[in-house]
Amino acid sequence: MIAIRGVSLTAIAFLAYKSADEHQSLNALPDIKIREIAWPLFVSGLLFAGISLLTVAQNRLDWLIVSGVISTVALATYALANKLFEIFQLLIGVFLTTTYPWLCQDNTIGGLSSRLSFLFRSLIAAGTMIALLGMLVLPDFIQIVFKNKYLGIELLIRILMLSASFITASGVFYSILVSKGREKMILPITVIATGLQLGLNLFLIPRMAANGAALGMLSLAVTTLIGLTFLVLKETLIQSSTVYRIIIFLTTLPLLAFFLANLGLSIWICVPILITIGIILSWYILFEAEEKIMVYAHIKFNSFAGRNRHA
Numbered sequence: 001m002i003a004i005r006g007v008s009l010t011a012i013a014f015l016a017y018k019s020a021d022e023h024q025s026l027n028a029l030p031d032i033k034i035r036e037i038a039w040p041l042f043v044s045g046l047l048f049a050g051i052s053l054l055t056v057a058q059n060r061l062d063w064l065i066v067s068g069v070i071s072t073v074a075l076a077t078y079a080l081a082n083k084l085f086e087i088f089q090l091l092i093g094v095f096l097t098t099t100y101p102w103l104c105q106d107n108t109i110g111g112l113s114s115r116l117s118f119l120f121r122s123l124i125a126a127g128t129m130i131a132l133l134g135m136l137v138l139p140d141f142i143q144i145v146f147k148n149k150y151l152g153i154e155l156l157i158r159i160l161m162l163s164a165s166f167i168t169a170s171g172v173f174y175s176i177l178v179s180k181g182r183e184k185m186i187l188p189i190t191v192i193a194t195g196l197q198l199g200l201n202l203f204l205i206p207r208m209a210a211n212g213a214a215l216g217m218l219s220l221a222v223t224t225l226i227g228l229t230f231l232v233l234k235e236t237l238i239q240s241s242t243v244y245r246i247i248i249f250l251t252t253l254p255l256l257a258f259f260l261a262n263l264g265l266s267i268w269i270c271v272p273i274l275i276t277i278g279i280i281l282s283w284y285i286l287f288e289a290e291e292k293i294m295v296y297a298h299i300k301f302n303s304f305a306g307r308n309r310h311a
Helices: 002-021 034-070 072-105 114-146 153-164 167-179 183-208 210-234 240-261 267-286 289-310
Strands: none
Touching: 034 072, 034 183, 034 210, 072 114, 072 153, 072 167, 072 210, 114 153, 114 167, 114 240, 114 267, 153 210, 153 240, 167 183, 167 210, 183 210, 210 240, 240 267
């Protein structure tokens, strides 16, 4: 998605910029020169193209290192676990793409509107929970489907889905920054995170095989989240209290889930425990008192309306 956006913006802006000598203005906007419109689009396109190239490096260099340093068998195991991680990324991306136009229309000063803020925190809660549930359930699912074909995949999935639990918040912060025209600030964060991941991959993969690549992906997820969190706080794009609530939630629940996953309990015990803890933490950490009152009032109103219809 980022790559398509980058290439499209760059190509369109370049063509418009080159034709500026022949056509000095747009018919729809006669007072605005084409170059004045094309240049910002051209720069944004290059930025998105750069981010997309780094994203490709993040998602595929580890495959090459595992294949070259360890073996193709290790690569097959890592590739399967990584694909589960990427499927989760895709699902979160669909939701974020759907909500992106709402972000562009939001003109609230000093943060998001209350409705968008509530929506995105709900998405963070749901996305984090789904990733952590995957950490518990997917190893057993792979074992049932493939038997003992992918030995050692359990730890890989747990590390990668732990990484995935940070992706929803990073995606929300990324979308907010882009919607407010701050894509230039994202590129240095992407460069730093990619460089750190590459360094860890080169160091860890020869020593820990595919588990080293999974730890490199975890470092990428955490570094990206820290960098994007810094940017949204610096630019005052989200209320600071909201950001702190999100960080506390993302520090608490994934650690509890990872600890729960390594207790050796049945998933039929772990899953209900995680869902219960996740709902409680989401409710009491992510959302403020006024929002809880709003939700209670909404539920009460719908319940009353339902009884009236049946009556």
